[in-house]
Amino acid sequence: MRRKSVNYAKYGYLFSLPFVLAFLVFSLYPIIYTTVIGFTDLKGLGKTTFKFLSNPFQNYQAVLKTVSFQKALVNTAIIWIINFIPQLLLALLLTAWFTNNRHKLRGQGIFKVMFYMPNIITAATVALLFYAMFGYPKGPVNDLLMSLGIIDSPYYFLIHKWPTRGIISFIQFWTWYGQTMIVFISGVLGINPELFEAADIDGASGPQTFLYVTLPCLKTIMLFTLVTSMIGGLQMFDIPRLLNLGGPDQSTLTASMFIYDQAFSGSYMYNRASAASMILFAIIAVLSAILFYIMRDKDAIRLAKEKKARMKAWKAQRRAAR
């Protein structure tokens, strides 16, 4: 007797449907809508009707020419670099210490909990806390520096460009190095232990093992961290906005703040903001493509490579036989 066969494939579609619907309604449609608005004259509080511009790229040209948008991109890059390089170095150093089996560091669990802690605190709260900490003329940091004799009179950090950028970079560094470290450590734990045993047998020192065995194996994870951190950096909004409203003199204005200010203050230029969003989207898309390439399925690529190599060998054989 033949059993009635059930076709289960439809459940694959059915169970993915909520995800797809939510994505279409709340992501794709708004993205398309934003793209469209970027080519129109839509501006003014509470307006929803628009006409297409005769020069479709007028908003894009205007945004790219706007000094504050250029500043925003430069600031984003500066703040990100000042935060990422020390973050990466410290995370690597701590990873080396935490994964050194010969001299086991105790209390690792507690240290991880402490290092990661700032990451879960609301960014808005952290920004305001640092705003208060760097208060002028009275603030905890100024009081500390004066009592240590480093400065004679209070220093107004938040009216100076580089100190303000430095504070934002520090906050980013402080909230993320713990996460980066934990990710790196789990990456090291995923490395084949035989590699370390081999290094051990060959008499490699701790630093040598780290430099020549661990680091090369962490390359993918480091690249992944780099790209995700860059994409995260491009979205920076809460901290620069609440620390100093992008000031002084727009020195901490970021791309996301530019979009927000264009659309939700002043003359409510939804069209310009949309064009800026699309430029940001293009930058993020390029970075995501790089990330996607890094994370691509390794096995599939190896198989494809092997197949290619086999084809090559086969062709060479044929040529030799001729």
Added chain:
Amino acid sequence: MMSLKYLVCIILSILSILPFWIMVMNATRSTPEIQQSALSLLPSKYLLNNLNILLNKSFNPLTGFFNSLIIATGATVLTVYFSSLTAYALTVYDWKLRQPFFTFIMAILMIPAQVSIIGFYQFMYRVHWTNSFWPLILPSIAAPGVVFFMRQYLLATLQLDIINSARIDGARELYTFNRIIIPIMKPAIATQAIFAFVGSWNQFFMPLVLLTDSKKYTMPIMVSLLRGDIYKTEFGSIYLGLTLTVLPLFIVYFTLSKYIIAGVALGSIKE
């Protein structure tokens, strides 16, 4: 060498705690005390005084707390349930578009809210959903990162025999998922639920754009009010307001820290 390592780790730990310690201490101190010296490692006795000043103005921690609680809870439940369901569809069933759909999820992993915010705002404005919690909750149904994580988990732990025997017993597919798969996925769900909750709770950009009615303000929006002129010289109250917003997160973090750290480690890609 070892003691240097411990020293660095201890200094970094202090660096994590110190700003919050100063914040809590200053929350108990009066404005004149703070103006005298803003740096104190010991508490004073003006906590209630600061609380009175704080609550007499626009800062309303209870409203913010409950609004954030509603949004974060709703978003978390939707994220973990539907991400698990989508991951289940991706691992258990053999359907034609399975691989393309997974590729698609990977491709949209990194799209931030900022790039669609204008369209999103206009859309919500037209359907009269500004000042509603729905646009802050419903998009959580599509969380590509969580789907990715759940799929990894299912690939590593799920045995198809369980599903087959459930089918022989005559269980319907959704029933199998709800009653058999969800319990299996509990550890992964717990981890992702913590991150989804904290992520939603801390969200600032979207609520700032959408919510204009002060009765609907979330906790981070309440926090941003502390920067305004109304609290200009009430330093103690500002610190207390900040403390009130950090307190629930501290409680969550230090009770669940073990799972959170494990979750961060798992979230990384493995070669």
